[in-house]
Structure formats: C-alpha cells, structure tokens
Amino acid sequence: MRVLFVEDNEVNRRVVKEMLRAGGIEMAEAPDGAAGLQMIADYDYDLILMDLRMPGMDGITAIRELRRRGDVKATLPVIVVTADAGSSIEADCLAAGADGVLLKPVSMTALFDAIGQILANRSGGDILVA
Amino acid sequence: MRSREIAMAVAAAAVLATAPAAHAYAPDAANVEAPTPFEARVQAAKSAMMADPQAALGQSLAALDAAKRESGPRRAEHIATAQWLQGEALLRLNRLEEARPVIRDGLAAVARGSPDTKLHGDLLMAQAGVLATEGQVQAALTDFHAAYRIFGKAGEARSQAIALMNIGTIYQDARDYAKVLQYYAQAADLYAGDPSLTVSARNNIGNALREQRKYAEAEAEFERARAVARELKSPLIESSVVANLAAAEVEHGKLDAAQRHVAEAERLANSDAAARESLPGVWGVAARLQLARGNARGAADLIERTFAGVDLETTSLIERDFHETAYKAYLALGQEHLALAHLKAFKRLDDQARDLAASTNAALMSARFDYANQASRIASLKATQLQKDVELARTRGVVTNVLLAGSVLVGVLLLGGFLSIRRSRNQVRDANGKLSVANASLEKAVQARTEFLATTSHEIRTPLNGILGMTQVILADPRLDAELKDKVALVHGSGETMRALVDDILDLSKIETGKMIITPAEMDLKKLCEDTARLWAEKADAKGVALTLDIHRAPTRILADAGRLRQILFNLMSNAIKFTHQGAVALAVRAEGDELVLAVSDSGIGIPKERQEDVFEPFRQVDGSITRNYEGTGLGLAICRNLARAMGGDIALESTLGKGSTFTVRIALRRPAESRAAAGGEDAPAAETFADARVLLVDANPLAQAVLRAVLTPQVRAVEAVAAPADAAQGRFDLILCDAAVLGEAPDARAAALRALCGRTGPAAVVVLTPGDDAEAALLAAAGAAQVVRKPIAAPALSAALRAGFAERLSAGADSPAQSMFA
Numbered sequence: 001m002r003v004l005f006v007e008d009n010e011v012n013r014r015v016v017k018e019m020l021r022a023g024g025i026e027m028a029e030a031p032d033g034a035a036g037l038q039m040i041a042d043y044d045y046d047l048i049l050m051d052l053r054m055p056g057m058d059g060i061t062a063i064r065e066l067r068r069r070g071d072v073k074a075t076l077p078v079i080v081v082t083a084d085a086g087s088s089i090e091a092d093c094l095a096a097g098a099d100g101v102l103l104k105p106v107s108m109t110a111l112f113d114a115i116g117q118i119l120a121n122r123s124g125g126d127i128l129v130a
Numbered sequence: 131m132r133s134r135e136i137a138m139a140v141a142a143a144a145v146l147a148t149a150p151a152a153h154a155y156a157p158d159a160a161n162v163e164a165p166t167p168f169e170a171r172v173q174a175a176k177s178a179m180m181a182d183p184q185a186a187l188g189q190s191l192a193a194l195d196a197a198k199r200e201s202g203p204r205r206a207e208h209i210a211t212a213q214w215l216q217g218e219a220l221l222r223l224n225r226l227e228e229a230r231p232v233i234r235d236g237l238a239a240v241a242r243g244s245p246d247t248k249l250h251g252d253l254l255m256a257q258a259g260v261l262a263t264e265g266q267v268q269a270a271l272t273d274f275h276a277a278y279r280i281f282g283k284a285g286e287a288r289s290q291a292i293a294l295m296n297i298g299t300i301y302q303d304a305r306d307y308a309k310v311l312q313y314y315a316q317a318a319d320l321y322a323g324d325p326s327l328t329v330s331a332r333n334n335i336g337n338a339l340r341e342q343r344k345y346a347e348a349e350a351e352f353e354r355a356r357a358v359a360r361e362l363k364s365p366l367i368e369s370s371v372v373a374n375l376a377a378a379e380v381e382h383g384k385l386d387a388a389q390r391h392v393a394e395a396e397r398l399a400n401s402d403a404a405a406r407e408s409l410p411g412v413w414g415v416a417a418r419l420q421l422a423r424g425n426a427r428g429a430a431d432l433i434e435r436t437f438a439g440v441d442l443e444t445t446s447l448i449e450r451d452f453h454e455t456a457y458k459a460y461l462a463l464g465q466e467h468l469a470l471a472h473l474k475a476f477k478r479l480d481d482q483a484r485d486l487a488a489s490t491n492a493a494l495m496s497a498r499f500d501y502a503n504q505a506s507r508i509a510s511l512k513a514t515q516l517q518k519d520v521e522l523a524r525t526r527g528v529v530t531n532v533l534l535a536g537s538v539l540v541g542v543l544l545l546g547g548f549l550s551i552r553r554s555r556n557q558v559r560d561a562n563g564k565l566s567v568a569n570a571s572l573e574k575a576v577q578a579r580t581e582f583l584a585t586t587s588h589e590i591r592t593p594l595n596g597i598l599g600m601t602q603v604i605l606a607d608p609r610l611d612a613e614l615k616d617k618v619a620l621v622h623g624s625g626e627t628m629r630a631l632v633d634d635i636l637d638l639s640k641i642e643t644g645k646m647i648i649t650p651a652e653m654d655l656k657k658l659c660e661d662t663a664r665l666w667a668e669k670a671d672a673k674g675v676a677l678t679l680d681i682h683r684a685p686t687r688i689l690a691d692a693g694r695l696r697q698i699l700f701n702l703m704s705n706a707i708k709f710t711h712q713g714a715v716a717l718a719v720r721a722e723g724d725e726l727v728l729a730v731s732d733s734g735i736g737i738p739k740e741r742q743e744d745v746f747e748p749f750r751q752v753d754g755s756i757t758r759n760y761e762g763t764g765l766g767l768a769i770c771r772n773l774a775r776a777m778g779g780d781i782a783l784e785s786t787l788g789k790g791s792t793f794t795v796r797i798a799l800r801r802p803a804e805s806r807a808a809a810g811g812e813d814a815p816a817a818e819t820f821a822d823a824r825v826l827l828v829d830a831n832p833l834a835q836a837v838l839r840a841v842l843t844p845q846v847r848a849v850e851a852v853a854a855p856a857d858a859a860q861g862r863f864d865l866i867l868c869d870a871a872v873l874g875e876a877p878d879a880r881a882a883a884l885r886a887l888c889g890r891t892g893p894a895a896v897v898v899l900t901p902g903d904d905a906e907a908a909l910l911a912a913a914g915a916a917q918v919v920r921k922p923i924a925a926p927a928l929s930a931a932l933r934a935g936f937a938e939r940l941s942a943g944a945d946s947p948a949q950s951m952f953a
Contacts, residue, residue: 001833009592015599022606023833053588083591085636086584087647104595105629108602108832109851116836120925127837127925129899 002044003115004028006036006062007051007081012104016049016081019108025115033057037065040073047115050098052082052089060096067097077118081106168196168208175215183222190215206243210236214249217256226260233257251280251289258296267300274300291321295331302338305487310338325358332358333371336378345382349375365405369398373412377451380418392416410436414452421455426462433459442475450479583639587632594632597625606832606853634765637697641772648776652802653692655726656681657848659719662699666715670707676714677707683720689800690726694773701766702730702793710734713790725779726799731792737785745783746771770795820846820936823864826894827851828872828887838867841925842932855887863894865936870900870910877906881913888914895939897932899923 003020007013008031017027028043030036033050034057040048048066052059059080067074080093083104090101099121100114120127165173171193178186190212197208213236220229233256240250258273278293298313318331332355339348352375359368372395379388395412399405417432433456436449445453453476460469601622604610610618640646663679670677699717706715713733720727737745746767767781770793774781779797823846829835835851842849850863854872868887873880880900888896895916900906907918916935919928 009595011596012592012599015596015603018603019599019832022603023831023836025833083588083595084584085587085591085633087640104591105598105625106595107598108606109836112832112836113839114836115833116838116840119837120840123925127841128922129834129837129841129925129928 001025001046002028003047003049004030004036004039004043004045005049005051005081006030006033006054006059007049008032008054009051012051012081016106016111019111022108023112023115033059033062033065036062040066040076045076047118048076048078050078050080052080052084052093060092063093063096063098077122079114079118166196168193168200168212171196172211172215175219179215179218179222183219187216187219187223190219206239207249210239210243210253211249213239214253214256217253217260221256221259221263224263226263229256229260233260246280246283248281248284248286248289251277251284251286251293254280255289255293255296262296262300267303271297271300287321288324288327291317291324291327291331294320295327295334298334302334303486305341307338307341311335314338325362328358329355329362329367329371333374336374340374340378340381343381345378348378349382352378365398365402366408369395369405369408369412372398373408373415377415377418380415380422383422385419385422388415388419388422392419410438411448414449414455417452417459418455421459426459429455429459430463430465442471443478445475445479447479447483450476450483453479580639583635587636590628590632594625594629598622598629601625608830631765634769637769638765638772641769641776646772646776648691648694648773650689650691650800652687653690653695654686654847655684655688655690655695655719656686658692658696659684659699659717660848662696662703663717665700666703666707670715673707673710674712675707675710678714678716680716680718680720685721685726685799685801687802688726689802690797691777694777695728698770698773698795699728699730701770702728702795705766705793706730706732706734706791710790721799722796724799725796728795728797729792731790733790736787736789736791737783738787739785742783742785746781767793818940820933822847823936824848825850825932826863826866827868828853828855828857828866829869829899830854830872831869834869841929842867845929855883864939865932866894866896867932868896868898870898870902870906873898877902877909880906881909884910884913884915893939895935897935899928 001024003025005013005016005027007016007029013027013029017029020027028039028045030039032054036048036050037057039045050059050063057065059082063078063080066076066078077099078097080098080101081104082089082093082101085103093101099118102110102114171189175186175189175193178189193215194209194212197205197212200208213232217229217233217236220226220232233253237250237253237257240247240253244250254273254277258270258277261267261270261273274293274297278290278297281287281289281293294313294317298310298317301307301309301313314331314335318328318335322328332351336348336351336355339345339351352371356368356371356375359371362368372391376388376391376395379385379391392412392415395415396409399407399409399412413432414436417429417436420426420428420432433452436452437445437456440449442453453472456472457469457476460466460472601618604618605615605622637646659679659681663677667677703715703717710732711734715730715732715734718729718731771781774795774797777797779795782794782796783791784794785791825842825846825848827835827838827842827849829838829851830853832853835853839849839851846865855868866887868884870880873883873887884896884898888894896914897917897919898910898915899919899921900910901921907920910918916938917931919931923931
C-alpha cells in the first residue's frame with residue numbers, strides 16, 4: 001500500500017511517515033497542493049492524506065482539482081489531516097470531496113482506523129485481510 | 131395629570147407644530163374631483179382635528195368603516211390611516227386608555243405592510259404623544275427618535291422637523307433649555323418651507339433664550355418669528371409673538387421698547403375677532419411693564435382684566451407669571467386678600483411646574499442611567515471574561531500579547547462607558563446611537579477573541595502533532611526498554627493534557643458563540659458507559675480507588691449525541707477520580723420516566739457549599755492552591771453544564787466537604803422508534819448472539835487492527851484492540867481474534883502462548899489468524915483455538931469463521947458467558 005501525504009510542515013510529514021511505517025505502509029511526501037497533484041499524476045497511490053493550510057495551493061482546492069480529473073485517479077480516497085478545529089471544517093472538507101477528516105494532533109489509532117474504515121468501505125466489505 | 135400645552139408660550143403656534151398636516155395628506159390631483167368616501171372622511175377628520183377633536187373622532191371612525199368596506203390593495207393602509215386619526219383625536223380628548231390600543235394596532239399593521247412610510251412615522255408620533263402625556267418620557271423620546279428616522283427615510287423633512295420640535299418640548303418640560311434650543315434650531319434648519327412651523331420654532335427658541343436670560347438673542351428670535359407670523363397674515367399669532375417680545379424686553383429693562391411692543395400687540399389683537407383671544411396675555415405683559423415702572427395701580431388694573439371671569443384655582447401654567455405680577459401689584463396696594471389668592475395660585479402652578487420638570491428630568495436621567503449602566507455592565511462582563519483568558523494564557527504559557535491587546539480594547543470600552551456617564555448629562559439624543567456603537571465594538575471584541583482562539587488552536591495543534599505523534603511511534607516500538615518507555619510516556623501524557631486544554635477552550639468558545647451543535651442519533655448507552663468506565667479503570671486502580679458501574683436500570687438504545695454524552699461522562703469521571711484519594715467512584719445510569727439520569731459519585735475531597743455554584747463557571751477550581759495541586763483546565767464542568775443544557779437538561783451537584791460529591795445530569799430520554807424490539811435484549815447480561823458479542827483483537831500491525839475493527843464493528847457489540855497478548859489481561863470477552871504473529875515465531879512457541887492466553891481470558895472463544903500450514907493449524911487447535919483461519923482471507927469468510935467459533939463456544943456449554951467486566 002502506498003500513501004501520499006500532502007503537507008507543508010516537515011515535522012508532521014516525518015511523524016505520519018513513522019506511524020505508517022509501523023503498519024507497513026510506505027509514504028511519499030509533497031509540500032503543497034500543486035506538488036501533490038503533480039505527484040498523483042506521475043505516480044500511483046492507494047490513498048492521499050491532505051493538510052489544509054499550505055502555501056500556494058491549499059488542501060481544499062487540491063481536493064477539488066483532484067475530483068475534477070477525468071480518470072480513475074479522481075476517485076482516490078482522500079483523508080484530510082488538519083489542525084483547524086473550526087466548526088464547519090469537516091463539512092467543508094466533505095463537500096469538497098474528502099472521504100474523512102482527522103484533527104491534529106492525530107493519534108496512530110485514529111489514523112489507522114480512518115484508513116481501515118476507508119479500505120473496508122471502498123471494498124464493499126469484501127476486503128482481503130492479510 | 132400632565133398638560134402638554136404648558137411648554138407652549140404661544141399655544142396656537144405650538145398646536146400647529148404637533149397637529150397632523152392636512153395638506154400633506156391631500157388626495158392626488160386626479161382624485162380631487164371625486165374623492166372616495168374614505169378620502170372625504172379623512173379630509174374632514176384632519177380639518178376638524180385642532181378645533182374640534184370630538185368631531186374629528188367621529189370622522190375618523192367613519193373613515194375606519196369606509197376603509198374596512200374596501201377590498202383594494204390599500205385596504206390595510208387605509209385602515210391604519212383611520213386608526214392614526216382616531217388615535218390623534220382621542221389623544222387630544224385626553225382619552226389615553228382608548229388611544230393606546232388603536233395606535234398600537236395601526237402601528238402593527240403598518241410595520242408589517244408598509245414600514246418606513248410617512249404613515250408609519252405619524253403613528254409613532256401619535257404613540258409618543260400618548261407616552262409623553264402619561265409622563266413616560268424615555269419611551270416617548272425613543273418613539274420620537276424612531277419617527278424622526280423613518281420620516282428621514284421617507285423624505286419627509288417637514289415631519290422630521292415636527293418630530294424634533296416635539297423632542298424639544300420634552301426638554302422644555304424638563305427646563306433643559308440648552309437642549310430645547312438645540313432641537314428647535316435643528317428643526318428650523320431642517321425645514322423652512324412651512325411658516326407655521328417656523329413661527330413655532332422661532333418663538334420657542336426665543337422663550338428658551340429668555341429663560342436663560344439671553345435677552346438680546348431672545349428678542350432677535352421673537353423678531354424673526356414675528357416677521358414670519360406677519361407673512362401668515364395671522365394677527366392672533368403675531369400679537370402673541372409681539373407680547374412675548376415685550377415680556378423679554380421688560381425683563382431686559384428695555385421698558386420703552388416694551389411699551390411700544392405692548393401697544394402694537396394690543397392693536398394686532400384688536401384687529402381681528404379671532405385674535406382677541408390673545409388679549410389677556412397682552413394685558414398680562416402690560417401689567418408686568420407697569421409694575422416694572424413702579425406703577426402698582428396701573429398694573430393691578432391691567433391684571434384684573436387678564437383674570438376677569440377666571441377661577442383662580444383652575445388656572446394653567448401659562449398664567450403662572452401673571453399670578454406673580456398680580457400678587458406683587460396687590461401687595462403694593464395693600465390689597466392683601468387678593469394678593470394672597472394670587473400667591474396661592476402662583477405656588478400651585480409653580481409646584482406643578484417643578485413637579486413636571488422633576489419627573490421629566492427624573493425620567494430623562496433614568497434613561498441616561500440605564501444606558502450608562504447597561505454599557506458599563508456589558509463592558510465589565512467582557513472585561514472579566516478577557517481577564518480570565520489573559521490569566522489562563524499566562525499560567526499556561528500561551529502567547530499573551532494578543533489577549534492583552536484584547537484587554538486594552540475592553541479598557542477603552544470601560545473608559546468609554548465612564549465618559550459616557552459624564553457626557554450624557556446633555557446627550558440623551560445620542561444614547562441609542564452610542565449603545566449600538568458600543569455593542570458593535572463588543573461584538574468585534576468577541577469575534578476577535580474567537581478568531582484568536584481558532585488561530586491559537588491551530589498553531590498549538592501543529593507542534594503537538596509532532597510531540598504526540600512521535601512519542602506514540604516510539605512507544606509502539608517493541609525495542610524500547612521499560613525505563614525509557616516510562617519517560618517517553620510522561621512526555622506523551624503531558625502532550626495529551628495540553629491537547630485536552632486546547633479542545634476544552636475551543637469547545638467553550640463554540641458554546642459561547644452558539645456554534646456547539648448537538649446531533650442526536652441512535653446509540654448504545656450501555657456500551658458508552660462501559661467504555662467510559664473501562665477508560666478510567668486503570669487510573670482508578672493505580673490510585674487504589676474502587677470503580678463501580680451500575681447500568682442495570684439503564685436503557686440500551688437511545689437517541690442522543692453519543693460524542694457529547696461521552697464528553698460529559700469523561701469530564702465527570704475525570705474529576706471524580708482526580709479529587710478522590712481513597713474509597714470509590716461510581717457511575718450510575720438509569721431511566722426515570724421521561725428522563726435519563728447519569729450520576730457520578732465519589733468519596734473525594736468534596737466542595738464547600740458556598741463554592742458549589744462556582745465550579746460550573748469556566749476556569750474555576752475550588753481555590754488557587756487546589757488549582758495548583760490538581761491539573762486540569764477548570765473548564766470541564768462548565769462544558770458539562772453547557773452540554774447538558776444544550777441537550778435540554780441540566781446538571782446538579784450535591785457535596786459534603788471531606789465526604790465526597792455527586793454530580794447528576796438529567797436530560798430528556800429519547801428512545802429510537804424501534805427501541806421496543808431491541809428492549810428484549812437489554813437486560814441480557816452476556817452475549818447470546820454474535821451481534822451482542824464483545825470482541826478482542828490482538829494484532830501488532832496497526833493497519834491490520836484497523837481493517838479488522840472496521841470490518842467487525844458493524845457486526846458485534848464492541849471491538850477492543852491491543853497489540854500484544856500481555857495487554858489483553860484486563861478484560862473478559864466473548865470472542866478473541868488473535869494474529870499468530872503476536873504469539874511468537876515458531877509454531878511450538880505460538881501454541882504455548884495461546885494456551886496461556888486462553889487461561890487468562892476465561893471462557894472466550896479464541897480464533898487465530900495465521901499464514902502457517904495445516905500442521906501449525908492443528909497444533910493451535912489443540913492448544914485451545916476454537917477456529918484457526920488461514921490468511922490472507924476475504925472479510926466475509928473471516929466473519930463466517932468468527933460466527934462459527936462463537937456458536938461453537940455456545941454449544942460447547944462453556945462456563946457462564948462473560949459478564950460485564952465491572953459487574
């Protein structure tokens with residue numbers, strides 16, 4: 001399983017990378033929305049983790065751009081990972097096309113649960129337990 | 131009983147100022163030839179209003195009848211017009227009780243159908259007139275100001291001027307002549323197109339100036355008023371104005387000029403039948419002149435004509451000064467009996483005037499006080515709140531300068547409130563405006579604080595993610611030795627406390643700004659209680675405090691916001707365990723009729739009676755020393771109370787110092803529609819069906835754990851997950867799903883570990899997931915596995931295997947199934 005984390009904060013990229021490594025997941029990194037979209041176009045991922053506030057293209061815009069793609073990558077699962085606890089953030093993210101929202105500081109359990117939930121949902125319950 | 135006309139030295143001119151303007155309501159040119167019955171009645175009512183209010187009342191009632199028979203689009207407006215005229219007529223007849231509801235009905239209709247029109251303003255003016263007559267000066271001023279604004283929007287400068295003059299009249303009652311001047315001058319500047327208004331304004335300005343002993347200015351104003359009165363070709367008004375001019379000159383000591391003007395006023399009064407009405411006033415001024423010249427006899431003769439046929443006990447305030455003149459003249463002549471009669475009348479009127487001024491002033495003062503009081507109270511409330519925020523920020527080491535900027539802002543607001551008390555002596559007119567400005571500033575301050583909190587929260591969460599995330603990664607690393615693990619766990623725990631603080635502050639901010647949303651959904655209450663108790667079990671155990679859970683009278687399925695209910699229980703349990711050092715903490719949940727009762731009791735330090743209400747206020751612990759002894763944000767109970775109230779309930783506290791406390795939350799109990807069907811299983815203490823099973827997952831891989839949890843959660847009652855068999859000792863479960871990797875490397879070692887696990891976890895069925903071969907499967911089955919599942923396996927097949935394992939345990943007639951771990 002390959003995950004791309006679009007996030008401008010280097011420390012947070014490192015933290016999530018270490019967390020995912022504990023679950024045997026490889027993580028690629030992009031520092032902003034535009035770079036993230038470029039990497040999605042160039043490589044294959046199973047899941048996108050997306051920060052919201054980033055210089056250049058922000059997370060919401062990047063999700064909208066991704067969902068506008070004409071190919072199968074437009075349906076990639078996206079989980080927002082944000083420190084923004086505003087009352088309408090979750091609704092805004094879901095409206096933009098995100099599959100889930102995690103609030104920083106993100107716990108390992110919450111991160112993997114969100115991933116597990118999305119994998120289970122996407123497979124229609126027919127997921128392979130390895 | 132109040133008399134509006136006392137303010138009007140020139141009664142006729144003053145009446146013109148407040149009377150409805152007949153010409154302003156003239157029908158359109160096209161309608162002139164054939165007025166409708168309604169229009170005809172309205173015109174008749176307006177013409178009769180000043181001279182014969184009784185007739186005007188009759189016409190307005192006829193207009194109301196005509197309007198009610200209409201069916202066109204203007205029916206409602208016509209009815210309101212008729213009600214306005216009816217109200218004005220009743221006001222003039224001093225039938226206030228009847229005027230009030232009529233005007234109110236008209237106002238309500240106009241505010242709905244045609245707001246901000248001239249009719250709307252006229253109705254407000256009528257209402258203000260009733261209020262002013264009743265002595266409700268503050269309310270009258272509000273309505274006059276509102277009417278003034280509406281006339282402005284409707285482009286009715288004349289009506290605006292009338293509104294200002296009415297406000298001036300109220301200040302005249304209060305003998306606040308500086309304000310009288312201000313309002314009348316503003317009225318005169320605003321609208322010069324109606325000579326009758328200009329005369330009234332100039333004349334009243336002259337009187338106000340005379341009261342202030344500014345005689346030269348007063349005389350100039352009377353001269354202007356007189357010039358306009360002459361244009362009006364009204365000898366009555368002109369003679370009254372000239373008499374006022376003469377009175378000013380008498381007081382000014384310009385007796386010759388006064389003499390000339392008295393003669394002129396008398397000539398004007400005699401030039402016209404209607405103007406003769408002003409003669410008693412002219413003679414009164416002439417008497418004052420004679421008295422000033424030392425001619426008591428002449429003065430007495432004149433004043434006798436002024437009061438000819440008048441009952442001295444029923445005179446009005448206009449005649450007060452004439453009584454004074456009469457008293458002095460008769461006293462000088464030795465006619466003490468007459469002097470005494472006039473002195474009594476003078477005193478009666480003087481008292482009346484003083485009472486009027488006093489009560490009007492009192493009403494005005496109370497209006498100012500209310501405003502100043504309200505503004506400073508709001509400011510101080512906000513200041514207190516911000517002060518708390520500043521203290522919190524300091525103690526928690528959060529960036530303080532932005533909040534300090536907030537307190538400076540409140541300081542400015544408080545200063546503003548203080549200054550406004552001083553300034554408001556003469557600034558009632560601006561009161562409403564200032565209040566709205568103050569409110570806007572406060573709103574901005576609150577908004578600034580909300581934004582500050584949101585930004586701070588974001589900026590704290592980002593580095594916290596690094597701290598908590600990396601400590602979690604380190605703690606999950608099996609290579610970590612125990613001593614180091616302890617230290618890292620400490621860092622992690624402190625980080626969690628900080629995160630809880632940020633969450634609490636944000637929650638409180640959301641509650642304050644009304645952004646806290648309660649979303650009820652069907653949920654499992656018993657499971658929530660069990661989860662909460664399990665969460666705190668370890669901490670209670672570590673402190674040697676017993677933890678009991680009583681949910682046998684609690685419903686299972688309810689409609690509630692599970693997340694918020696969890697938050698309430700979490701906070702109450704956290705508090706109970708924090709403040710309890712020996713004894714027990716109990717969570718008891720039960721249904722009581724239509725109520726759900728959640729009670730958390732402890733045998734802790736307790737809360738003194740006088741502080742029991744305080745604990746629900748934000749940032750309060752029982753005292754400063756305790757705040758230092760017990761960590762925590764001091765926000766938990768404030769949030770609990772707000773949440774309980776948001777759920778339509780409340781929280782109560784019973785406590786005895788040194789013995790313990792009980793916090794009881796009562797909220798409305800709502801059951802889901804199908805709760806009757808589910809009710810059968812409610813009291814079953816242990817799982818008899820797979821759907822009611824409690825499952826323990828043992829898997830070191832967090833992703834595998836998460837996927838299994840996602841697959842199983844919808845199928846069973848509860849899923850717990852741990853990374854190692856050692857962590858599983860705490861609970862008793864119906865079913866354990868264990869990854870073979872956690873049992874060891876070699877098949878033999880795995881079988882031994884499984885045997886140990888089964889021994890510890892009691893009667894639960896153990897299902898093992900392994901990539902191994904048939905030989906290993908046989909070994910594991912022999913060691914106690916109910917099912918051995920070869921992976922990789924598709925989720926549906928895994929579920930089937932788990933169901934089979936669960937059924938096998940049931941049919942095997944194992945010992946009594948697992949009870950609630952807290953039972």
